[in-house]
Amino acid sequence: MIKYLSWCCLLTCLLSCAEDQNTQNTKANAIAAAEHKIAEKIEIPAVKKEIPIDFIMGKFNPEKESQFVEIALQYASARGMYMQREAYDAFVKMAESAKKDKVSLKVVSAARNFFRQKSIWEAKWNGRTKVGGKDLSKSVPVPKSRALKILEYSSMPGTSRHHWGTDIDINNLNNSYFAKGQGLKEYEWLTTHAASFGFCQPYTPINAERPKGYFEEKWHWSYMPLSKPLTDAAEARLRNEMIQGFDGSETAVEIDVVKHFVLGINGACRH
Numbered sequence: 001m002i003k004y005l006s007w008c009c010l011l012t013c014l015l016s017c018a019e020d021q022n023t024q025n026t027k028a029n030a031i032a033a034a035e036h037k038i039a040e041k042i043e044i045p046a047v048k049k050e051i052p053i054d055f056i057m058g059k060f061n062p063e064k065e066s067q068f069v070e071i072a073l074q075y076a077s078a079r080g081m082y083m084q085r086e087a088y089d090a091f092v093k094m095a096e097s098a099k100k101d102k103v104s105l106k107v108v109s110a111a112r113n114f115f116r117q118k119s120i121w122e123a124k125w126n127g128r129t130k131v132g133g134k135d136l137s138k139s140v141p142v143p144k145s146r147a148l149k150i151l152e153y154s155s156m157p158g159t160s161r162h163h164w165g166t167d168i169d170i171n172n173l174n175n176s177y178f179a180k181g182q183g184l185k186e187y188e189w190l191t192t193h194a195a196s197f198g199f200c201q202p203y204t205p206i207n208a209e210r211p212k213g214y215f216e217e218k219w220h221w222s223y224m225p226l227s228k229p230l231t232d233a234a235e236a237r238l239r240n241e242m243i244q245g246f247d248g249s250e251t252a253v254e255i256d257v258v259k260h261f262v263l264g265i266n267g268a269c270r271h
C-alpha cells in the first residue's frame with residue numbers, strides 16, 4: 001500500500017510537474033514574444049539613445065567597425081572608402097538603376113573620421129591647402145572669420161556627416177560640373193530618383209528656408225534611414241563646447257556650429 005501510494009504520488013507529481021513545466025514554457029514563450037514585439041517597436045529610439053558620442057563625432061576607425069564595408073571599385077573613384085553596409089546596399093541599388101538610364105554614379109568620398117577631418121581642416125586653417133586660391137592663415141587673420149570661410153564647404157572635425165558612413169560625395173566636388181552636360185544629367189537624375197532609394201541632398205542653396213550652414217553641395221547625398229536618427233542624436237547630445245582638439249576649435253561656441261552647421265540642413269533630410 002505504501003509502495004502504491006508512493007508510486008501514485010510520484011506519478012501525480014510527475015504529471016503535475018510536467019504540466020507546470022508546459023505552462024511555464026508557454027508563459028515564457030509568450031513573454032519572449034511580447035518582449036520581442038516591444039523591442040522591435042522601440043528599436044530605433046533605443047539605438048538612438050545608445051549611439052556613443054564618439055560615434056557621432058567620428059572618433060573611430062570605419063575600417064575596423066563590423067557595420068562598415070569597403071566600397072567596390074566599380075562604384076568608387078578609388079579604393080579604401082567605407083560606408084555603413086545598409087547605406088552602401090542602397091547606393092548600389094541606386095547606381096544600378098541609374099546605369100539603366102545611362103547615368104554613372106561613383107562615390108568620390110565616403111566615411112571620414114575625426115582625424116581625417118582634422119587633417120583636412122588644419123591644412124586649410126594653416127594655409128597648406130589654399131581656399132579660393134588664398135592662404136587663409138595670412139588673408140583671414142581673425143579666427144572666427146577664417147573658420148567661417150572654411151565652413152563654406154568643410155566641416156569642423158567632430159561635426160561632419162561624413163563621420164557616420166551614411167553620407168557620400170558623388171562624381172565631382174564642384175557645383176559647376178553639375179550645371180551642364182553629363183553632370184547636369186546626373187544631378188537631374190539624382191534629384192528625381194535618389195529619394196526613392198533613401199537619399200537626400202542636405203546642403204541645398206542658402207535661402208530663407210536654410211539661412212545658414214554650408215554652401216550648396218550638389219554632390220553630397222545622405223542615406224536618411226540611418227542619418228536622420230544620427231542627426232537627431234547630434235541635436236540631443238552634441239554641444240559646441242565638445243568641439244575641440246584641432247586648430248581653430250575655439251571658434252565653435254561663438255559660431256554656434258551645432259545649430260547652424262550640424263543642424264542647418266535641408267528640411268527634407270530631417271523629416
Ligand SMILES: [Zn+2]
Nearest residue numbers: 162168169220
Ligand atoms: Zn560631402
